[in-house]
Amino acid sequence: MINQSQTLRALLPGDALTGGGIDGGNKAALAEIDASCRVPVLFFFLSGLAWLLAGTVLALVASIKLHTPGFLAGWEWLTFSNVRTAHLNTVIYGFASQISVGVTIWLMCRLCRIPLVAPGLITVANLFYNLGVTVGVGGILLGDSTAIEWLEMPRYATPILFISYALIAVWTLVTFRLRAERHLYVSQWYLLAAVLWFPWLYGTAQVMLLIEPVRGVVQAAVNWWFAHNVLGLWFTPIGLASIYYFIPKVIGRPIHSYYLSVLGFWSLALFYNWNGMHHLVGGPLPAWMITVSIVASVMMLIPVITVAINHHFTMVGHFGKLKYSPTLRFMVFGAVSYTLASLQGVASAVRSVSEVTHFTHHTIAHAHLGMYAFFTMVMFGAMYYILPRITQREWPSTGLISLHFWGVALGIVLYVVPMSIMGFIQGTMLNDAAVRFLDVVQFTLPWLKLRTLAGLLLAAGHVAFVLNVGWLLVRMFEPYRKPVVRILTGEAETVAAGK
Amino acid sequence: MSVIAFILLGSVVLLPAAGLLALRWATSTGQFRCPDKAALLPFDEVEPVGLETDRILGGNRR
Numbered sequence: 001m002i003n004q005s006q007t008l009r010a011l012l013p014g015d016a017l018t019g020g021g022i023d024g025g026n027k028a029a030l031a032e033i034d035a036s037c038r039v040p041v042l043f044f045f046l047s048g049l050a051w052l053l054a055g056t057v058l059a060l061v062a063s064i065k066l067h068t069p070g071f072l073a074g075w076e077w078l079t080f081s082n083v084r085t086a087h088l089n090t091v092i093y094g095f096a097s098q099i100s101v102g103v104t105i106w107l108m109c110r111l112c113r114i115p116l117v118a119p120g121l122i123t124v125a126n127l128f129y130n131l132g133v134t135v136g137v138g139g140i141l142l143g144d145s146t147a148i149e150w151l152e153m154p155r156y157a158t159p160i161l162f163i164s165y166a167l168i169a170v171w172t173l174v175t176f177r178l179r180a181e182r183h184l185y186v187s188q189w190y191l192l193a194a195v196l197w198f199p200w201l202y203g204t205a206q207v208m209l210l211i212e213p214v215r216g217v218v219q220a221a222v223n224w225w226f227a228h229n230v231l232g233l234w235f236t237p238i239g240l241a242s243i244y245y246f247i248p249k250v251i252g253r254p255i256h257s258y259y260l261s262v263l264g265f266w267s268l269a270l271f272y273n274w275n276g277m278h279h280l281v282g283g284p285l286p287a288w289m290i291t292v293s294i295v296a297s298v299m300m301l302i303p304v305i306t307v308a309i310n311h312h313f314t315m316v317g318h319f320g321k322l323k324y325s326p327t328l329r330f331m332v333f334g335a336v337s338y339t340l341a342s343l344q345g346v347a348s349a350v351r352s353v354s355e356v357t358h359f360t361h362h363t364i365a366h367a368h369l370g371m372y373a374f375f376t377m378v379m380f381g382a383m384y385y386i387l388p389r390i391t392q393r394e395w396p397s398t399g400l401i402s403l404h405f406w407g408v409a410l411g412i413v414l415y416v417v418p419m420s421i422m423g424f425i426q427g428t429m430l431n432d433a434a435v436r437f438l439d440v441v442q443f444t445l446p447w448l449k450l451r452t453l454a455g456l457l458l459a460a461g462h463v464a465f466v467l468n469v470g471w472l473l474v475r476m477f478e479p480y481r482k483p484v485v486r487i488l489t490g491e492a493e494t495v496a497a498g499k
Numbered sequence: 500m501s502v503i504a505f506i507l508l509g510s511v512v513l514l515p516a517a518g519l520l521a522l523r524w525a526t527s528t529g530q531f532r533c534p535d536k537a538a539l540l541p542f543d544e545v546e547p548v549g550l551e552t553d554r555i556l557g558g559n560r561r
Binding site for chain 1: 502518531538540541543547552
């Protein structure tokens with residue numbers, strides 16, 4: 001029988017397995033782990049950020065078209081339906097998923113306490129991934145959308161993406177198998193589950209909707225089962241895994257209750273999978289299917305409250321540190337937004353509320369509260385922590401960090417709050433037979449202009465972040481720079497800035 | 500139809516079974532036995548409990 005450490009020693013270069021640890025076992029040095037992650041994590045982060053910029057432009061075009069329909073009207077490949085769909089797929093699959101994978105790689109290596117293994121596997125996954133997204137988004141803009149929400153990429157793009165997802169899942173399992181730390185941290189539970197759940201979700205939905213389509217309304221059921229679970233079983237676990245790691249790490253304090261964190265994970269695994277059908281309230285499905293989904297949605301209060309209590313009590317006494325740590329700012333903003341988005345989601349699942357809000361901008365606001373205010377903010381926070389470590393360089397500009405945070409924080413608040421209110425009013429107007437449809441449309445116009453303004457704030461934040469990342473990379477390629485130790489040690493006054 | 504049946508079988512039987520196996524593995528290997536120890540896993544000798552590891556804003560930078 002091969003000893004695990006012997007296997008690792010055969011796989012890893014040099015003396016990677018030095019140093020003690022909680023178990024007294026062999027563990028790799030943090031710096032070596034970070035260095036081993038540099039190239040693949042940077043690949044995923046940089047390609048993700050490129051897709052973020054593309055998705056931001058597409059979002060702005062779509063937003064402007066909603067209140068100024070003549071905008072770019074002469075370009076047939078930029079019709080609202082094409083642009084809006086390309087935006088969604090660009091930011092979900094191009095940006096958010098790639099940043100998720102980058103963060104997952106780094107967290108798994110750190111928590112398994114081994115340098116990155118099989119870098120070739122993860123690099124091939126990245127290449128396949130970007131090829132798949134490019135083909136998919138290009139196909140959407142050329143009019144090849146499948147018109148199935150969250151699965152709009154044409155059939156010829158999805159096998160490429162599936163190969164990538166499968167390779168990422170295999171890599172994560174290999175890393176887990178070779179881990180030097182035998183005990184699992186709660187973040188690893190979330191990450192392992194996410195990388196296994198997503199290929200299953202994606203593969204199942206592809207087969208049941210595109211390759212061998214099921215009939216009639218079952219398609220709608222499968223569609224919403226997939227679309228809702230992408231949020232809850234792919235992005236949410238990775239977001240929560242990040243929060244559970246980075247908040248304690250930044251403030252130097254263990255999480256308030258490890259028991260609660262495990263309870264949160266298993267209750268999410270138990271209840272979330274059932275949630276999707278609450279999007280079909282009023283639809284021609286068996287009532288019990290929708291009712292089960294509503295009940296499961298309300299049961300989601302258990303993991304949500306569990307997570308909220310844990311995060312809050314971990315932070316108690318440390319809120320002053322928000323002033324100094326960009327990672328903490330983004331993480332806490334994301335954690336609070338997770339609670340709010342989940343509570344809004346539970347409320348929206350209830351029949352009487354859904355009947356008002358479902359076909360309105362309220363749903364769009366809710367999606368952005370979850371995907372942006374929660375998940376994207378957490379991913380920004382994670383990148384602020386990871387990038388200096390894998391590049392061994394400090395962030396070049398604190399001004400750009402502040403511009404990024406305040407741009408996106410104000411932008412998303414200005415987006416979500418008015419759109420939630422407007423959507424609710426829009427829903428009551430739509431349900432009133434005495435109100436003309438045109439009056440409803442005209443009512444939304446000023447609110448939609450406010451949405452474009454919010455989008456411009458978000459875009460400014462994105463540009464600031466990308467500029468800072470670019471500047472960081474330029475510094476990385478400078479001939480020699482003494483390693484900056486402040487972030488790594490927390491010693492705020494001992495910056496080594498010399499060459 | 501056979502592909503659909505395979506997927507449904509996989510979803511209904513294999514995934515919950517995998518979840519139960521994961522839970523059994525976790526309990527048998529003591530993953531839930533020492534919560535205080537597990538909560539310390541993000542920390543080590545280089546970055547121990549009590550050390551802030553991200554303090555870069557606040558006026559002492561350009």
